[in-house]
Amino acid sequence: MRKSFFEELNSGIDSGVAYKNLNLKKSIISFLSRNKNVTIPDLSKELNLSVPKVTNIINDLIEDGLVRDNGKITSNGGRRPSIYGLEPESGFFLGIDVKKNYLNLGIMDFQNNIIKITENHPYELSNDKASLDELCTIISRFIGKLPIPREKILGIGINLSGRVNYATGYSYSFFNFQEDPLSKIIENYIGIPVYLENDSRAMAYGEFTHGIVKDEKNVLFLNLDYGLGMGIMIDQEIYYGKSGFAGEFGHIPLFDNDIICNCGKKGCLETEASGWALVEMFKKEIQNGTTTALDNEAGTPIILENIIKAALNDDVLAIELVAKVGSHLGKAISILINIFNPELVILGGALAETGDYLRLPILSAINKYSLSRVNSDTAIKISKLGNKVGVIGSCLLVRNRLLSIS
Numbered sequence: 001m002r003k004s005f006f007e008e009l010n011s012g013i014d015s016g017v018a019y020k021n022l023n024l025k026k027s028i029i030s031f032l033s034r035n036k037n038v039t040i041p042d043l044s045k046e047l048n049l050s051v052p053k054v055t056n057i058i059n060d061l062i063e064d065g066l067v068r069d070n071g072k073i074t075s076n077g078g079r080r081p082s083i084y085g086l087e088p089e090s091g092f093f094l095g096i097d098v099k100k101n102y103l104n105l106g107i108m109d110f111q112n113n114i115i116k117i118t119e120n121h122p123y124e125l126s127n128d129k130a131s132l133d134e135l136c137t138i139i140s141r142f143i144g145k146l147p148i149p150r151e152k153i154l155g156i157g158i159n160l161s162g163r164v165n166y167a168t169g170y171s172y173s174f175f176n177f178q179e180d181p182l183s184k185i186i187e188n189y190i191g192i193p194v195y196l197e198n199d200s201r202a203m204a205y206g207e208f209t210h211g212i213v214k215d216e217k218n219v220l221f222l223n224l225d226y227g228l229g230m231g232i233m234i235d236q237e238i239y240y241g242k243s244g245f246a247g248e249f250g251h252i253p254l255f256d257n258d259i260i261c262n263c264g265k266k267g268c269l270e271t272e273a274s275g276w277a278l279v280e281m282f283k284k285e286i287q288n289g290t291t292t293a294l295d296n297e298a299g300t301p302i303i304l305e306n307i308i309k310a311a312l313n314d315d316v317l318a319i320e321l322v323a324k325v326g327s328h329l330g331k332a333i334s335i336l337i338n339i340f341n342p343e344l345v346i347l348g349g350a351l352a353e354t355g356d357y358l359r360l361p362i363l364s365a366i367n368k369y370s371l372s373r374v375n376s377d378t379a380i381k382i383s384k385l386g387n388k389v390g391v392i393g394s395c396l397l398v399r400n401r402l403l404s405i406s
């Protein structure tokens with residue numbers, strides 16, 4: 001009996017005709033996920049295969065429930081070919097973007113349509129078992145409320161900040177208190193395959209594939225949140241480094257100060273140009289007697305989200321401190337521009353919501369510090385997908401890993 005696509009994928013074959021066919025199926029699924037209505041002659045041309053060969057593979061994928069016949073193409077006479085697309089409901093991918101004070105959760109179908117996104121679900125990320133249990137409970141409840149049978153969810157992607165080895169499923173910055181990889185522990189709790197990813201890289205992937213990136217091939221995505229992370233795209237490929245730790249932008253030792261960073265070292269960029277540096281500066285200014293609208297609102301905690309809101313509501317202190325962070329960031333981005341010569345640097349993460357309050361001081365520092373011939377190649381833009389970018393990237397990366405496609 002013929003094995004289904006997923007049976008073949010999980011059978012570990014790595015040579016022979018079956019292996020070659022499996023790779024053709026992956027190429028077709030990958031092409032259909034980027035192009036919605038495709039004819040067999042289109043596929044035959046794209047993959048350089050004969051029409052009968054493509055027809056056979058498409059028939060197998062239809063039998064597996066992964067591809068469907070979307071009817072005939074409209075044309076002005078002649079034989080009208082059928083058009084094919086992925087079967088949206090054949091499988092779903094869950095994406096979880098873990099932030100410091102909340103979670104974003106979302107689900108995507110087999111055709112890359114986002115079915116549902118829940119933003120800003122209350123959650124406190126702290127490095128202890130209770131916080132991990134709470135994370136598992138929230139994910140389980142989210143799944144329980146979805147109008148989708150549980151067995152149709154093929155995998156869950158979880159974005160965490162800090163050092164995450166996406167290949168082994170170990171997280172070294174959060175929840176690293178068991179022997180097993182964190183992905184396994186959450187998977188055992190929920191009962192669906194789990195994949196971990198560094199949050200900035202998942203966000204970058206979402207923005208590269210579904211956001212502001214058009215034809216650019218060399219792009220940096222900066223995740224400007226409490227900490228600072230970076231996703232790197234080189235020649236249209238995500239760059240991971242040896243263990244997936246590439247992009248630790250926040251820990252460039254740029255300052256000669258005595259502020260201890262979250263990583264334990266002194267003088268990191270994060271100590272003066274990040275969300276948590278902004279919160280610390282803000283608190284200090286209030287202690288020194290500077291007035292702010294945020295301080296006057298009784299009971300409003302001094303957290304990053306509230307400082308961003310204050311800046312957007314024209315609070316002078318918030319705007320001034322965002323600008324200060326921006327000018328430090330601009331200096332650091334100059335280093336990146338000189339090294340990477342990127343076409344585009346995307347400002348993402350919570351701090352990017354302050355828009356030009358952050359972007360203009362960044363541009364001014366870049367003009368001051370980077371080489372002019374180099375920086376004229378680089379556009380600096382704000383993320384298009386905003387707070388949703390991490391969930392979208394996470395769903396897509398899980399899909400890629402489960403189907404082993406790109």
Ligand SMILES: [Zn+2]
Pocket residue numbers: 250251261262263264265268270
């Ligand atoms: Zn550091």
